[in-house]
Structure formats: structure tokens, C-alpha cells
Amino acid sequence: DDATSGESRLDFKPVPISRADGVAVPEGYRVQVILPWGEPILGRLPAFTVDNSGEDQAMQVGSHHDGMHFFAINGCSDDGLLVINHEYVEPRLMHVSASGLKLGAEDSYLIDGRRQADDVLKEMNAHGVSVVRIRREVDGRWVTVADPRNRRITALTPMELAGPVRGSGFVTTKYSPEGTRVRGTLSNCASGATPWNTYLAAEENWALYFRNDDKKDGKPDQPREHSQYQVPRGKTHYHWELADIGDDAFVRFDASRKAPSSAEDYRNEPNAFGWMVEIDPFRPDAVPVKRTALGRFAHEGVVFAPATEGKPLVCYSGDDAIFQFIYKFVSAKPYSKADAGGHLLDDGTLYVARFNDDGTGDWLALAIGQNGLTSENGFSSQAEVLINTRAAAKHVGATRMDRPESGAVEPMTGAVYFSLTNNVKRKPDEVDQANPRAENYFGHIVRWTEEKADHAATRFRWDLFVIGGDQASGRDLTGHSLDENNLFACPDGLWFDAGGRLWIQTDISDRALNKGYYEPFGNNAMLCADPQTGEIRRFLTGPLGQEITGVTTTPDGRTMFVNVQHPGAHTSADEFAQGRLGSHWPLGGSAVPRSATLVITREDGGIVGA
Ligand code: FEO
Numbered sequence: 339d340d341a342t343s344g345e346s347r348l349d350f351k352p353v354p355i356s357r358a359d360g361v362a363v364p365e366g367y368r369v370q371v372i373l374p375w376g377e378p379i380l381g382r383l384p385a386f387t388v389d390n391s392g393e394d395q396a397m398q399v400g401s402h403h404d405g406m407h408f409f410a411i412n413g414c415s416d417d418g419l420l421v422i423n424h425e426y427v428e429p430r431l432m433h434v435s436a437s438g439l440k441l442g443a444e445d446s447y448l449i450d451g452r453r454q455a456d457d458v459l460k461e462m463n464a465h466g467v468s469v470v471r472i473r474r475e476v477d478g479r480w481v482t483v484a485d486p487r488n489r490r491i492t493a494l495t496p497m498e499l500a501g502p503v504r505g506s507g508f509v510t511t512k513y514s515p516e517g518t519r520v521r522g523t524l525s526n527c528a529s530g531a532t533p534w535n536t537y538l539a540a541e542e543n544w545a546l547y548f549r550n551d552d553k554k555d556g557k558p559d560q561p562r563e564h565s566q567y568q569v570p571r572g573k574t575h576y577h578w579e580l581a582d583i584g585d586d587a588f589v590r591f592d593a594s595r596k597a598p599s600s601a602e603d604y605r606n607e608p609n610a611f612g613w614m615v616e617i618d619p620f621r622p623d624a625v626p627v628k629r630t631a632l633g634r635f636a637h638e639g640v641v642f643a644p645a646t647e648g649k650p651l652v653c654y655s656g657d658d659a660i661f662q663f664i665y666k667f668v669s670a671k672p673y674s675k676a677d678a679g680g681h682l683l684d685d686g687t688l689y690v691a692r693f694n695d696d697g698t699g700d701w702l703a704l705a706i707g708q709n710g711l712t713s714e715n716g717f718s719s720q721a722e723v724l725i726n727t728r729a730a731a732k733h734v735g736a737t738r739m740d741r742p743e744s745g746a747v748e749p750m751t752g753a754v755y756f757s758l759t760n761n762v763k764r765k766p767d768e769v770d771q772a773n774p775r776a777e778n779y780f781g782h783i784v785r786w787t788e789e790k791a792d793h794a795a796t797r798f799r800w801d802l803f804v805i806g807g808d809q810a811s812g813r814d815l816t817g818h819s820l821d822e823n824n825l826f827a828c829p830d831g832l833w834f835d836a837g838g839r840l841w842i843q844t845d846i847s848d849r850a851l852n853k854g855y856y857e858p859f860g861n862n863a864m865l866c867a868d869p870q871t872g873e874i875r876r877f878l879t880g881p882l883g884q885e886i887t888g889v890t891t892t893p894d895g896r897t898m899f900v901n902v903q904h905p906g907a908h909t910s911a912d913e914f915a916q917g918r919l920g921s922h923w924p925l926g927g928s929a930v931p932r933s934a935t936l937v938i939t940r941e942d943g944g945i946v947g948a
């Protein structure tokens with residue numbers, strides 16, 4: 339009804355900017371916190387303590403909650419499988435020594451240049467994905483339910499590779515000499531749900547987990563499939579390869595050349611990451627599958643266009659790094675409900691977007707033999723194109739964007755919206771109409787409609803939906819300044835609910851929050867927009883140091899789930915060494931801060947946001 343009345347789709351009172359260590363929602367709304375990091379969900383259900391073992395962590399909710407989807411059981415809105423990505427970890431909060439938490443500088447958990455194997459195991463097991471059955475009780479509260487489908491997928495879970503890269507020489511490893519299998523998933527940022535009711539987890543900042551210090555004639559000599567993704571030459575982010583046992587599963591993160599043949603070293607291990615991973619939450623024994631036809635980059639997430647019988651299946655994905663690109667995949671086979679499944683994602687065309695300054699756009703195919711992707715130009719097979727997606731996209735002339743984060747497809751119109759979170763490195767002479775600001779601190783949201791409303795089209799028309807910023811620089815669709823009800827910066831998560839409301843989540847970096855240029859915006863927040871009128875209101879503010887990630891609802895739209903990631907992450911090493919944690923959310927007192935899921939409902943039981 340609200341879609342056709344011509345009135346605003348938004349009917350809540352905006353919440354003010356917050357600098358408090360808590361969650362605020364509009365009047366008439368309620369919040370419950372569920373599934374914090376360390377909550378036991380399977381096996382012997384080990385209770386949370388900061389010194390849980392690596393084995394314990396494999397039976398508990400992971401850390402740093404991100405993308406999420408509610409899979410209703412039998413269509414119910416009070417019983418389902420909640421699937422949650424766990425993007426990364428905070429080792430400063432995870433390990434206890436004789437003297438207490440291993441506090442201090444980033445490297446302080448290295449002891450004599452080594453890491454304790456069980457600490458590394460715990461960090462690996464806090465990554466990945468949780469599948470948890472949750473149910474609403476008669477009093478309206480949601481509880482965790484013991485269920486055989488409860489599952490943890492981690493940095494160690496065996497997975498399959500599918501699509502054109504499977505079996506290619508780029509992914510042959512000691513672990514999988516045939517190049518068909520992979521250990522684990524990493525850096526799972528946003529997510530997507532397929533039309534056949536499975537989950538896709540994105541692999542975003544996986545490159546930082548590896549290192550490669552290969553040199554030739556004294557100069558750095560990484561293969562293109564490492565260097566274009568900034569695999570470090572020096573330290574890995576967590577030093578997992580320095581675990582004090584020589585286990586292959588740990589050592590693999592040093593991808594430097596150690597032996598003459600790739601089967602005897604770990605050079606191809608980074609090539610097993612940077613993909614979209616399909617997980618079937620209803621089949622706990624199903625092996626997750628990395629769908630290589632969707633390309634390899636810092637995958638933020640994925641969003642599907644509505645699946646139409648007899649038409650190709652289409653999905654969109656962003657590469658979240660400065661000056662990187664927006665992609666879409668179009669299946670070769672038409673979608674049919676009777677034959678829908680992951681195989682549709684293994685055969686098709688990957689395109690990259692060019693935004694022309696006149697408001698038109700083109701999708702450029704990344705297909706071997708097309709658009710100059712030939713062996714003379716360094717691309718000998720589709721596997722080589724896909725392993726080097728960034729290089730291929732650059733070669734065909736795609737538009738360099740201001741960090742493409744999440745996308746969302748408007749249910750009524752099919753318009754596609756994408757967050758461009760920020761890019762302070764863009765120089766004045768690099769500005770274009772789709773990335774209109776040099777030193778883009780605040781980000782913006784671009785949107786487009788495909789030619790003839792056909793998601794498989796190769797042409798589109800685009801405009802800017804909103805330009806983030808303070809009152810001096812932020813502008814909405816109608817050209818009005820943003821104001822105290824909707825000032826925001828650094829849009830990241832985007833999601834459309836069934837009523838056509840666009841939910842916008844912010845991710846001002848934890849190091850910059852509430853400081854300098856970002857002082858006016860307060861803590862990271864979630865806003866809601868009416869795409870028809872351009873109106874935007876702030877719906878939720880989160881605690882100190884966190885970002886808001888992941889959003890999904892029950893089928894009836896009356897219960898919303900939202901994630902709070904990395905509370906307290908703004909705490910400096912010096913503050914940490916003094917025992918200051920920056921946030922104590924959600925438990926308060928002196929508790930260690932923990933990422934967790936919010937359950938948001940209306941006191942009158944109505945649809946959230948309406
Ligand atoms: Fe993990 Fe691009 O946010």
C-alpha cells in the first residue's frame with residue numbers, strides 16, 4: 339500500500355547522531371542483542387570466556403559479524419536459520435596469558451618471533467560463517483535453538499572450486515594437486531542470497547593474510563595474481579604462518595617461492611581466495627563451493643536481480659579497493675525454477691562497468707578473445723582472465739570507482755544502487771561525473787537502470803542518488819543539503835526491503851571516527867531512504883568504534899536483524915596497553931567488547947521502517 343500511495347515510505351522519527359557506547363533506535367522500537375562472538379551454538383556448547391581454546395571457538399559464534407541472511411524454516415517468520423559472516427578478528431581481545439589479556443601493540447602476541455598454535459587456531463576458527471537456528475518465543479524474545487543444521491565454516495573448512503578456474507594451473511597446491519579443492523574462506527564481508535535459497539559469502543581483504551617476498555635481481559618479483567591484489571611483501575596481518583608448529587594449514591600463508599615446483603610450495607595458495615563462496619544452510623554436510631566465474635577481487639558482496647523464468651540470471655558485485663570496479667555476471671543458461679542451482683553461476687559472462695560522463699554506461703565483457711583479452715596481451719585462457727580479474731577490467735577500460743561496496747536492487751523498478759564508500763586518493767585531475775569529488779572523504783551512492791529494464795543488457799543509464807557529507811558538502815537526490823536527521827559519511831552496506839525502502843549502513847574507519855573531517859557524524863549508523871522521494875532518515879546508531887553491517891528481515895518484515903561489528907576498534911595500542919578497551923558493548927561494566935546481532939522490532943508489531 340505504501341508503495342502506491344505517493345506518500346513517504348518512511349514513518350519513524352529519526353534518531354540523533356550518537357557518541358555513546360550503546361545502540362539507539364526510533365521511539366516505538368525495541369532492540370535485543372543475540373549471538374555475540376563466542377556464544378556456543380554446537381558440539382559440547384563451551385561457554386564464552388576470553389580464554390576459550392581454538393577447539394572451543396569452532397563450536398561458538400565467530401567474531402566481527404558482517405553480511406547476514408535469515409532463511410525461514412517452512413516460510414515461518416518466527417523460526418529460521420540465521421547465517422552470519424565473520425569478517426575478521428581482534429587478537430588483542432582473544433587471548434589470555436598468565437598476566438591477563440595479551441594487551442598492547444599489534445605485534446605483542448608474537449613471542450620470540452613465533453605465535454602459539456592454539457591462538458592461531460582460535461583466530462582461524464573465529465573467521466568464516468555461522469549457521470544458527472533461532473526462534474521467537476511467546477514473549478517475543480529470540481533464542482538460539484540446538485539443531486543439526488547449526489554449523490561453523492572457518493578458515494580451515496574444506497571447499498571445492500567450481501567454474502573456469504577449477505583444475506587450472508593457477509590453483510594447483512600441495513593440498514590439492516588437481517587444483518580442485520581449497521582450505522577455508524577468509525575475510526567474509528557482505529553476502530548474498532541466491533534465488534534457490536542458498537547463501538553466498540564474499541572474500542574481501544584476503545590478500546592481507548598472505549605474504550610473498552619473492553625477488554629477482556634484488557627487486558620484488560610477485561606474480562601478477564598476487565601483486566595486483568597487494569599481497570604484502572613483508573608481514574602478514576596476523577602472522578599465522580609463524581605458528582609454532584610446522585602444520586601445512588598454517589605455513590601456507592607464506593606464499594614465497596621455496597621450491598622449484600608449485601606443487602611443493604605455497605605460491606598458489608593466495609589464488610584460492612578472492613571468490614564468492616556458496617553455502618547451503620539447509621544441508622550441513624554440503625561442501626561449500628567457490629564460484630570462480632564471478633571473478634576474483636576484494637569481493638564486497640553480491641546482489642541478484644530478480645530471477646525471471648527463461649531469462650539469464652544476473653548478479654552484481656563490487657571490488658572494494660580504491661580505483662577498483664563494479665561487475666555483473668550474466669548466466670549462459672536461462673534461469674528456470676525447475677533447474678535452478680549453483681551450476682548457473684559456473685557458466686556465463688562476467689562484465690565490468692564503464693560509466694560515461696554523459697549519464698550512459700556500458701558493460702564490457704571479460705571474456706577470453708574479446709575486448710583485447712588475448713594471449714598477446716597476457717590473457718591465455720578464461721582461467722587467466724578470472725584469476726586476474728582486476729588486470730582484465732583495467733585492460734578493457736572500466737571506470738575506476740571510489741571503493742565499490744554493497745549493491746542493492748530496487749524491487750519495484752529494478753534500479754541498481756551501489757555504495758562508493760570513499761577515496762581520499764582521487765586527485766582533482768582524476769575526477770569524473772560518476773566519481774565527482776577529489777579527496778572523497780564522505781562517499782556517495784550511484785544508481786543505474788539497465789537498457790529496456792533488461793538486467794542482461796550491455797548498456798545502462800546512471801545518476802547519483804546521494805552524495806555523503808556534512809551540511810556543506812552532502813546533497814540528496816533533490817539537491818537539498820543533508821541535515822541533522824540524515825548527515826552521514828562512508829556508505830557501505832545497502833539493502834532493499836520488500837516495501838522498497840533502501841537501508842544504508844555507514845563505515846567511517848575506526849581510526850577516523852569522531853575526529854577531524856568525520857567529527858560531525860558521530861558513531862557509525864544505519865539510515866533508511868525512500869528512493870522515490872530521495873528522503874533519508876537516520877534509523878539506528880551503534881556503540882563506540884564499531885560499524886553497522888549486515889541486514890535482513892523475517893519474511894513478514896516485522897523482525898529485522900542488523901550486525902554490530904568491531905565495537906572498541908578505535909582504541910589505540912597505547913590505550914590498550916593501559917587496559918582501556920574503548921567500548922564495553924554489549925554487556926557494559928568492564929566487559930570485553932564483542933560483535934553481535936541486533937534484533938529490531940516495533941512495539942506495535944508493525945513492519946520495521948514503515
Ligand atoms: Fe568489509 Fe568493504 O567492507
Ligand code: CA
Pocket residue numbers: 527528638743830831845887
Ligand atoms: Ca562492508
Ligand code: CA
Pocket residue numbers: 845885
Ligand atoms: Ca570494515
Ligand code: CA
Pocket residue numbers: 743759830845
Ligand atoms: Ca567498509
